[in-house]
Amino acid sequence: MSLEPVFSTRQITKDYHMGDVVVRALKGVDVALYPGEFVVLLGPSGSGKSTLLNILGGLDQPTSGQVFYRDQELTTWNQRQLTQFRREHVGFIFQFYNLVPSLTAYENVALVTELVSRSMSPLEALKMVALEPRRDHFPAQLSGGEQQRVAIARAIAKRPAILLCDEPTGALDLATGVLVLEAIEQVNRELGTTTVVITHNAVIAGMADRVIKMSDGKIAEVEQNAVRLRPREMRW
């Protein structure tokens, strides 16, 4: 593992204004993510893990502190630059898949590959998640697990520098969840994409190289796993 991090943050904070109340979601977080690393961000809801993920992905800006992508400071960028950054370097996977219902599986992936020049073909990406036979189905014709695998194909098709997954199995049953995690793990292994998975399910932490535990807007603990478990080996 290289010593140059892909992402790093310095003392980032994030405040939300809810009416007159200011909620501090992040209270000075320092974190670094390294190339090819599989990181699980663990913590109860409200601990600030989604906020951190959104900031890393360029969806949101911190209230204070700095965020670096390699040697560039994300926190100085405007919206247009952040959009360009997401377009080229970040793959997102969401709890509710967020496929475009009016596009087929193939087209949902092509949506991204049309934007980026060095992407893989939509078929290649669908093959990686074993959904090539369902390429012409619309989201409404796919099961939840299948939809999430299309979302993974969509996220990885552009060969992103980082894959950010927010509760990717949160809406799925156990067996389907395992299939989805296997797909994510496979992408991480075969493409060497730095992967961050948010979960409140501690079992998933077994898959990770590193587990970052968050609580109350701060990093509470960082654990290094000696051995990464395969999703099938994990016991719920």
Next chain:
Amino acid sequence: MSILDRKLRRDLGHLATQAVAIAMVMASGIAMYTMALYALHSLQTSQTNYYQKYRFANIFCNAVRIPADLMPRIQALSGVSAIDQRVVFAALLDMPNMAEPVAARLISWPDSGKPRLNDLFLADGRWLDSERSDEVLASHSFVAAHGLKLDDQLEFVINGRKRRLQIVGVVYSPEYIVQIQPGSLLPDYKRFGVFWMSHRHLSAAVDMQGAVNDVTLTLERGATEAAVIEAVDELLAPYGGTGAYGRDQHVSHRFLEDEIKQLTIMAWVSPTIFLLVAAFLLNVMVGRVVALQREQIAVLKACGYYDWQIGVHYLKLALLIAVGGAGLGLLFGYWLGQNTTRMYAEVYRFPVQQGSLTGTIVWGSLLISIGSAVIGTWRSIAAVISLPPADAMRPATPSNFSTSWVERIGLRWLLPQIIRMLLRQIQRQPIKSLSTVFGMAMALAIMILGSFSLDAIRYLIWFQFDYAQRQDITVVFNQVTEHDVVSELKSLPGVSEVQTFRAIPMTVRHQHASRKISVMALGDEAPLYRLVNIKEQIVPTPPEGLVLSDKLAKILDADLGDRVQLTALEGTRHSAEIEVVRIITEYGGLNAYVSPQVLARWSHLPRTCSGAHLMIDSATTTEVYHRLKNMPQVASVNLKGAAMRSFEESFAANILTMRLFNIIFTVIIAFGVVYNHARISFAEQSRDLATLRVLGFTNGEVTSILLGELAILTVAALLPGCLIGWGLAAMLVWGMDTELYRIPMVIEPATYWFAMFVVVVAAFLSGLVMLRKIWALDMVSVLKARE
């Protein structure tokens, strides 16, 4: 306030902009309805009261000379209630501020008391003093048009002799609510005036002592008008009767009735369009609200609310918008109605113009708005009522998409993802998309309907006065004159061409239909007054046979080759059958033409003329007018198109105001429709759009999906809108097709283009409003929410 009502209030608050947009469309419809009905009610009550109070006659007859002792025989006819006798005479008026002679009509006024029929309303001054020979009562419209005062003196040429007469009173007459010079299509209050003069003195001036030339009468209840007309005609025939006619052929009455007919059409057509669009918008909006609140509906039902309570709750949402719009529309329509009535007062001269917002109008408006709200929302309400609570607890089945037909015909790989997305979006909700296309098309149609009349009037002026008729003025003689008057007219300075004509009042009959008209024999001296066919080709008067105007041919159901019976209503009263050899196009009146040879052969009379068309050199116009004023045989001088032009001028401002309102109404519909569609599409797709933003799509790219959909729908509405606009205009032309005049079905390309421009701009504006919403899309929170 019940909890449900509180919810309603808040829901309405969230939907504020959309609700206002729909209410505005509703308000526009109700405003048009109120305006038309208000004006209609005002015209009708003013007319009815005026006719009744001032004893407007039912039947009108003219003759050359009716001896006084014939009156008891007319009075004794079965069905006749009251009769009144008068002398009516055409004169010329030399107005100091106008070069051209002004046409005047002098009517005798009883030397004592009031006439039995067609009484006058004295607005200013006093009645005539029968001892004095130099007094007249003047019609209010003429006095107002010229800014005259009481005691002003006017110079008349009566029967070839100059007379100075003094205005002692200003009056209104039920016979001249609209004052139109014979031979003209439209009122021109500057160039035609009506005056009343003491019977004794007028009779003396026009050699009518012991006789009259005009009789009017009213009918007894239950009497048949046609039978009385026939009897009167028979009595008057030996005295040169030119055929009695009822109110339906009376120019002022006819003109007013046609306006009432138009208003009636207007009271229904435009409001129907607006209310249909409003119903569509409510349908889409309430449908969306119900879909969004599925789970809330389930909870309410689970809590024990009755189905109907929840149904009523959503119906109230639609009703509040509809009734709010109706209230606004009533106020605006009331204001518009008052203004329209004021505008009418320029043309229709009533002593008192009545007008009020009647209960019928108010309740009618409310009922119509409620009706359109119910029609628009019943489908959604029915869905609310029938929704089983357990079903409603589960989220609705995800939206089902399929490939669009554009893709299925093989264009799939040509289309970028974004285009595919929006095509499928449009196709997935055909009702919503069609509603929007329909609404936009209607906005366009309303615009075309409102602006085409200007095209039609311009075409009419060109057709009638620039193309068909080449003369500058038309002179009508007091009486039939020998043909050698041509040389006299030609010798006037600056007169370059003269074409005489002989107009003979006749009855034309074919099968069961008949009309009393003036058959015109056009002289062959110069082709000034030309006949034109539907293809805009000049038709020379054929040496044999009869030429009918298209409207007359239609009324008589006579086609080329049919033989039509003509009976002269003067002279020998000869009757003959003549073959129809040409049918020509005309937009005013009912006319028939023959060659002078046909007329001479048929009537066994030497060639005579009753008037002449003149072409004059513009440099000598004043001189020609001056000479005409002094020719004893000249009864009236018509300036070609002057009435039409002055009408257009005086109404130019009104037409512009109408046009502005039209644009406003169009923008209201187009904006409302597009905004409603955009808001709902945005709400439905905001999650997809936010996802795309997260995936790295720029604001511009995401915007193009939503606005692209609107653009496609707007473009799709253009052709249907133009077609519907054309159809509505054609309907209006059909509705306004009367014996008095027709409107040509002409819509200039510029009118279509301008209407499309207005609609596109309105759509663009609502797109701009949406832009702010798209750009403010919160990616993070949208992603968190479940679909």
